[in-house]
Every structure is written in C-alpha cells, then in structure tokens.
Amino acid sequence: MTQDALTKLAELGLTLPAAPAPAANYVPFVKSGNQLFVSGQISNGPDGLITGKLGADMSVEEGAAAAQSCALSLIAQLNAAVDGDLSRLVRVVKLVGFVNSTADFTDQPKVINGASDLMVAVFGDAGRHARSAVSAASLPLGVAVEIEAIFEIN
Template sequence: MTIETRLAELGLTLPDAPAPAANYVPFVRTGSQLFISGQISQTAEGRITGKLGADMTLEQGAEAAKACALSLIAQARAACDGDLERVVRLVKLVGFVNSTPDFTQQPQVINGASDLMVAVFGDAGRHARSAVSAASLPMGVAVEIEAVFEIR
C-alpha cells in the first residue's frame, strides 16, 4: 500500500507545503537526510492558537500537533518531488508546546503528531522525539514541530 493510499484511507488531505514565514528554507536535503523546518499548527481554516494549561484542552493540543504533522508530510512530499515513496523512515520529531509553567503534558500533546506519523508510515513512522514547553510560539500558535526524515 502506498503512502498516498494510506492517507486517503485515513481520510487525510495534505495541505500545500507552507511557505516559510521568515528568512529560512522549508527543508534541507543532505545525503539521505531531510531536515524539515518547524511547521506551525495551522489548517485551511487558519492558525490554531492558544496556550495549553490556560485556554486549550489536551485534545485541542493533540489536534494542533496533528495539523503540524500534516504540514511536515506535505513538506516531505515537496522535498521528494511529489513522491512520498522516497521516504525510508521518520527519524525524529522535535515538538514545542505553547503552555503554562504548570502544564506537564507536552508528550501527550505531541502524541497527536506521533500517532499520525505511525498511522501514515507504519513502522517507518516510529521515531525518536522531544516534546518541550515554550512560553510563547510564533504568531501565538499552540504547537510547532520540526522533523528529520531518511529518504532515498
């Protein structure tokens, strides 16, 4: 089964690969590694903003992380000239959660992205990961996640 077929079976539609918001590139390929710049929590309807532990629930945070994961996959597809079958595996995710000082469930928020990656890529979606708190994120978004993929 192809990655595109899996996405369709899961009812997921990838957004267009988001353009950079500042002076950086969306991804860098070096050898078989693909580094994807941080993708913020946004959907076609707009940015998902808020602060976990204040005005967002854990479930809303996990949905925000899922939106980041879809953008990461869209960037990977763009980097692979439209061919997600070139993805060998997801190596690592680094997730930042806009949260209050007493909020301690950053790993559960980033699970929204991790679970989606495993659903889409199967065992090749299992990855190393960091999930950390941030006092603030660009444009007030709830979550930002960056990724490293191995590609052919």
C-alpha cells in the same frame, strides 16, 4: 509508498495540504546526504492558524489535533522535497515538538502524540521515531504547537 501514504491519509479523512511557504528568512527544508531536515511547521488548519496555550485555554485533545496539523505540514514538506514520490521515505528519524503552554502544564508528550500517531498511522513502522516534546512560553504568531522533523530518504 506514495499511494499507500496518500491512501492512508484519505482513510483517516485527511488531505495533504500544499507545503507551507517560509514565514521568515529560512528555507522549508534542507537535504544533506540521505537526511532531510524540515523546518518547524506551525499548527495551521483549514480555518487558519490554530492558536492558544495549553493549560490555559486549550485541552490536551485540542493540542493533539494542533500537533496533527503540524505533522500534515511536515509530510507536505517531505512530499515537496522528494518531488511527490513519498516512496523515497526510508523512515521518520526524529520529531522535535514545542508546545505553547503554561508553566505548570506537564502533558507536552500527550500533545505531541498527535503528530507521532499520525506518522505511524501513515508510514507504519517507518513512521516510528525518536522525539522530544518541550514546553515553550510562547510560539510564533501565538500558535499552539510547532514541530520540526528529520527524515531519512533515498
């Protein structure tokens, strides 16, 4: 699956970034048995942090793109955890997405679809997962989206 996942990313016009370093006192991932828990990855693109508040100064489409950037970082952390062997992925178990949004914004699921859709596009059925998509009054550094993940690996 390593080549397949990287090929799928390339077909989508995406490149796997380097796994981001932690921004505070935590580790980027923890392996426990056959589960990999990846710390929240914030929306970050080639031009830097993707900031904004959904329902105020960002569209749902912009939010979904921010969520996709989080998914790329999650895959990068997965890749680091399995020493570059993405074929060790059994499945994406769960995503938990936080959306920096106004009190009346209700399209958090549509925003987090940016990450969910990428997981399925890259990993096929193994990318289908359980999920939460919740609103946050603010997120670290003013980012638009933060997503954490649980993966099953072998």
